[in-house]
Amino acid sequence: MARLNLLEETRYEKLPVSVYSDAKTASVAVANRIAKLIKAKQARGEKTVLGLATGATPVAVYGELVRRHKEEGLSFKNVITFNLDEYYPMKPTAAQSYVTFMYENLFSHIDIDKNNVHIPDGTLDADEVVAFCVEYERKIEELGGLDLQILGIGRTGHIGFNEPGSAPNSGTRMVTLDDLTRRDAARDFGGKADVPTKAITMGIGTIFKAREIILMAWSKKKAQIIKKAVEGEISGEVPATYLQLSDNVEFVLDVEAASDLTRFDTPWLVKDCVWDNQLKKKAVIWLANEINKPVLKLTEEDYNTHGMAQLAVEQGPVYNINIDIFNQIQHTITGWPGGKPDADDSQRPERALPAKKRSIIFSPHPDDDVISMGGTFIRLVDQGHDVHVAYQTSGNTAVWDDDVLRYMEFAIDFTKSIGEDSTHLQKSYEEMRAFFPTKQPNEIDTQEIRNVKGFIRKTEAISGARYAGLQDDHIHFMALPFYETGKTKKNSVGEEDVLLTINLLQKIKPQQIFAAGDFADPNGTHLVCFKIILAALERLKGKEEWVEDCWLWMYRGAWHEFETHEIEMAVPLSPQEVLRKRNAIFKHQSQKDTPVFPGDDAREFWVRAEDRTRDTAQRYDRLGLAEYEAMEAFVRYKF
Template sequence: RYEKLPVTVYADQQTASLAVAGRIAALIRSKQAQGKPAVLGLATGVTPIRVYAELVRQHREEGLSFANVVTFNLDEYYPMQPDAVQSYVTFMNENLFDHVDIDKANVHIPDGTLALEDVAAFCLNYEKQIEELGGLDLQILGIGRTGHIGFNEPGSAPNSGTRLVTLDDLTRSDASRDFGGKENVPTKAITMGIGTIFKAREIILMAWSGKKAPIIRKAVEGELSGDVPATYLQLSDHVEFVLDEGAAAGLTRFDTPWLVKDCVWDNTLIKKAVIWLSAEVNKPILKLTEEDYNNHGMAQLAVEQGPVYNINIDIFNQVQHTITGWPGGKPGADDSQRPERAEPARKRSIVFSPHPDDDVISMGGTFIRLVDQGHDVHVAYQTSGNTAVWDDDVLRFVEFAIDFKESEGEDAGVMRQTYEDMRKFMAAKQPNQIDSQEIRNVKGFIRKTEAISGARFAGLPDSNIHFQALPFYETGKIKKNTVGEEDIKLTMELLQKIKPHQVFAAGDFADPNGTHIVCFNIILAALTRLKET
């Protein structure tokens, strides 16, 4: 058995979140009927946000009361002021507590303002308060890329209690965008221990998206290890992992299902299995033998679809036909076995780039080859990317502009005043504070000039370089707005103007800010609507 604890997989994050919220609501109502408090262990971060949103909805629309609910949060950065935007106090208030009828006296979150010498006593009392209420009825968890639960980093003991811990460098790197840089992320935190979590009568760990798939596989199928604290949950009899399909994709039953069960062998699965087998045994596809198939869970495929020689030839040909030096199609060639059609010989192609560098990073070689082979190539930079520019670069560029203006004998007084205002703003700027409009403009100009330079190097004329500045992104904050009608409309208008034969979407769905997948979905929505018109 590969999976060492119960796992439930839902089609998507929204469906899974609704299911978890429903279980929490049922627990609260059950305890109310018994006249008892519902004692909940709560988590923060992106993972539980939709769960909390559904609980708020049920409170407003279905009368779900939190009057009998007592909560204990997993952790808090140390030191941390409760009114800081990165504080978990702020997070919980914004996402749940300010929108329901919970008694704030029943809310418990580790105190990030304590003097260092008072932390140990606070942690002991935190444990005592949970015990006096009879323990946690339900503990909600997420999981970090290091396998941490709460802030129980690698090396944490399975019987650990609430305590002050030092954060792993990867954990701090992952949090850096919330703090405006890793240097602003606290190095320590107060966290419930793994032993504290274990005492809960029910534990639900949630994870969404393919970014979490590797660590989920380790937590569910790996050996017990202090290097991956979440593996200790395998020792619990009352834990369940709730995943969406992306987070579950690395589990054996989804990733290599032939190792655990008979399969329905369609072409997609056969291709995946043969390529996997080739890598597993370190052999070329054409040299795979029936013994290789039989020894690696693929006997069913060999019997039902064999002989394996024919399978190997078929998959080799399929893979070969995806490889080309002509991304726009080879003019005059037989295109029946090629990934792109030959005609028209000169195509209009558009490359959508979420930020002003993703075109070069993700498909620079293809980009240049399309231009070199004579196609009419356009690039569309979907967002300004202005949150990824250092403040020092802004000052440097403005200083250059002042010097240039004065060298031309022009008055730079207004620009100098703007420059001084920028310096004053930056001197007092708090982590992740929204920049002034002038600073945001300059940051956008810097990214724009970088993008133009890269596109010109690839051979594009300026007329084929487009800057969309999609509204969902232009908030000045790491957290962006939801996609609106205008985002899709602007993309449709550009597509109608260019009328491309090819549409390329640059980027990486594992982008930590989530902008790439949002931009991709905007392209899909625009193409779908245009197809219907």
């Protein structure tokens, strides 16, 4: 019976999927399979031929294999490897090279024969590439093919660098990279302009011949493309869908990457559910959107014909369900994000007391505060709350080099205009002008350049916070050390990061904390900064009385928004407030027009913010709620 139930749950899935609680657990499971394969073939005196992938996805797998080599004696002497791909052109010594990646994460730490390592050559002359690719294929075939191929998946659905339009029988070849792929790689290269436009990749046909194929994916960012690859129709537009034709493939996912699959996203379509309030709310909102009806107009027939008959039977009549969910959504709306004084707060998202709260807005980068919750920020100040803002990082990697020269030129001219000696400034300026033309992709800036970039973002943040109504002594710059590497790759969180946060919290003793919960941030800074706040609060909890009365609200907006059923506080903005928020964002001039790291969204940050808050308001409107110009959404974190 259990097997039948599982088959029913997974009936939309066209290939085997294994889901693990987190990426680490899943990575250990994959590493275990690789280790078993190597040992089994060693026992038979045979070589193991592995197809390997790069990128963030397999890093923990390689880490576990290295651990097993060092601590458990796993040997790689009988292993031969073929990597999926390499950028072209690309020097093997470059920081972005997959040669560098593989040696840093695996090969330098194990006993593999370096003659058994094969990675596409990014240094070839263009007229040598075809012959190299033919020879790459020949070597794989001569060894009897790949025993096991591990894969990641790009957000275009590419496997290797087989972008949309790739043929299912394609072999190793030169390809042109999709624009989204290049935008996703921009962080590694210090900007999209420096990302190569081409790559050499193993073909889908080559991958398909492997005796085992494991595709891995972690995080919510991959959920949408995973759903297409697992449940969608086979199409060249999503190359990973070709894996549905294989009898030897398995997708290994963490819960976040699997979250859009039908059995997790809309489980009522495939099984009976335990209808807790959150699932009921999600289902009713889904139904209203699915058939384009306001919540209060949903009928029993709508429930029955869309997989929700069980809910109607167990908790009906359906009109009572509709009213309950409508009221819950309505109660999330408030024009008083700090709580409404002298009001019944039993149906409001925030407490009425204290009437004037100490609030702190933590902003991972110097502009997340106004981009993601600028309207609420201004509203809190206007309503008389004691508002502080804390900029957790300097953001000094996200400033164009040209801006540095522009500000330096201003400083030199200003210094001269007041009769001061500008010799030192002029010398620094000349050194910067000499450095920039020779700067390699993602090369670390000099300390002076990093300082100037940090100053640029600091002054912009001050201007934005002042526009929102704050005095200077309520504007805090934390410059958390984990960020200050000068590189896009940051250090691990250290004790000082947590202590700096604890010290600020002890100084302010807030009743409200607003923190970025936008973990789709492609740079990863939002999640790191959020974890630092949690670590600080955990240490303070039980030791300081104010912590017990402190609520933590998560905001989003820079990268994507909360789903409607998740929202616990929705702050409506008038047209005038939308304009005030826009003006606050405009204070961040270095991020206007084209920011250094725009992610996969070509729109400017202020446009994204307005479009997303307008969309949130329209989602409420379609459900039958009042029509507002825009809404900023929040979810309370219960720590």
